Amino acid sequence: MSSNIRINKVCQHCNKVFIAKTTVTKFCSDQCAKSNYKKRQKDARIEVSQIDTERQLSEGKQQIKSVSRDSSAAMVGTSGLSAVTGLSERTIFRLIKDPAFPRVKIGKRLLFKKDAVIDYLTSKYGNL
Numbered sequence: 001m002s003s004n005i006r007i008n009k010v011c012q013h014c015n016k017v018f019i020a021k022t023t024v025t026k027f028c029s030d031q032c033a034k035s036n037y038k039k040r041q042k043d044a045r046i047e048v049s050q051i052d053t054e055r056q057l058s059e060g061k062q063q064i065k066s067v068s069r070d071s072s073a074a075m076v077g078t079s080g081l082s083a084v085t086g087l088s089e090r091t092i093f094r095l096i097k098d099p100a101f102p103r104v105k106i107g108k109r110l111l112f113k114k115d116a117v118i119d120y121l122t123s124k125y126g127n128l
């Protein structure tokens with residue numbers, strides 16, 4: 001019964017006007033239908049890879065964010081303290097032999113409160 005229907009439609013692939021036999025026909029030919037299907041799959045793949053790229057970019061940004069958050073943290077390890085004070089890690093290891101050097105020991109991890117270390121250094125060496 002659908003064979004009696006004749007509808008002027010525009011092919012969604014080549015934009016040619018054609019006579020459709022059913023209301024759901026979107027393409028003038030099988031060729032256009034196939035080409036369009038392939039194109040859609042390609043577009044979908046591109047979209048997926050774009051989403052992947054965007055996700056990777058945003059993950060990268062988050063990593064940068066967490067790194068910079070670490071470096072601005074109040075507590076740092078010896079390498080972080082080295083970056084904060086401009087002293088070499090070797091110098092820091094020498095300085096922390098002083099029992100008065102402010103430190104926080106959590107298990108085996110040695111941490112330093114930046115403010116306390118800066119106060120300690122300026123009060124001990126600042127007047128020299």
Ligand SMILES: [Zn+2]
Pocket residue numbers: 011012013014015016027028029032
């Ligand atoms: Zn077509």
